[in-house]
Amino acid sequence: MNRSGRTRESRGPRETRGQANLPVLAVALVLLTTVTAVSVALADGALVSADRDAADRRIANAVAARLTAADASVTTRANVLNETAVESLNATELRQSVPTARAASVRVRLAGQTLVEHGTPTDGVTVRRVVLVSNRTSETRTLDLSTATSVTLPRRTARVRLDVQTGTDTTVSTVRANDRVVLHDDTGLSDGGVMEVRASRYETTTLSFEASGERTGTVTVTYYPAETTKAVLAVTADA
Template structure:
């Protein structure tokens, strides 16, 4: 047996090793590409969902980047998918602080995107202002988007106009009596002025308004493709 013949088995083994390494390398590269694509898709959806959750177009916000606490109470996986089709069939979890707002599937891994947001709570506050002064005006202590007025003037008095700052919100020449809801500006303090024929008493009007309290929270969106 010559030297060339003796080297044939070694060459065969070397080729086998090279082939095996190449197959493993291609497999690892393929898995790396698949993993990279999946991670990129997860991040794309997580970022898109986090942005849309606090956008101006969603019913979940009072204004951009300010979540409405009342709207969040009705959030679940079904509503999440309905409002935000970008979720599709992926496993998703949305948390606000230490509270899970919605979870679909089993997002045990995946990609998480976090952002600081404001959460707005509104409470109902009622007051009965003393309108017996020469200029019957009540200033609401905090900004409110609306107010409910229960007007019950004395028999000899007729309330004809109600102004919010300089804007007429109610007018009736024959008299205003009963319950009314008026829209107010959220961006300025409101002074309600009552114009009447005759004197108003301290019990003539009850004003109910809805001041806002805001707090910072951490919104976390996890997407697992």
């Protein structure tokens, strides 16, 4: 009790603790606000990154699909790249064959070597495909008509060139590939110079020549077998 007769009320422990907790609550609110803002920013960033990755992947897949298609300018058949053609691939041809590639920086690599680069990809998405790379060489065999009228090519080929050179008393009128007539001329095929016939790349080819007369002369057979090796085609797109 004070001098005026009034009793001074003392603060209870609950009120004291409540006032002491106010700064803590304020700090907690600030932290909560900060964490929420950071979380929203991270979520927005993740969405933007996901959208960009999806666009990059779509472009990379489109480029890879076009380059390995059966009717592509760099393939001999689906998923088989022509080594000579693919080495001459340039950025202009890439943009023309895959219009969506114009919207991004694109790099195409084969077996670890860069084939073509459009723009400067620094990040983006890389799509990889296992492909075959075909390299054709030419080989020649000469058939002596005086001793044989057929020859079996030791390796498969899709085309064959024939150079028939016969004597004056010999006429080669028919050429067969695995019993299928591929050339015929009653007056003689030797007058036609170098001729080309199609063969099956899926089976071994035996060429037989129907000759009349003394059977003198030669037939030079040139064929083009393919060597194929596995490689990884990697396409990077960075929009």
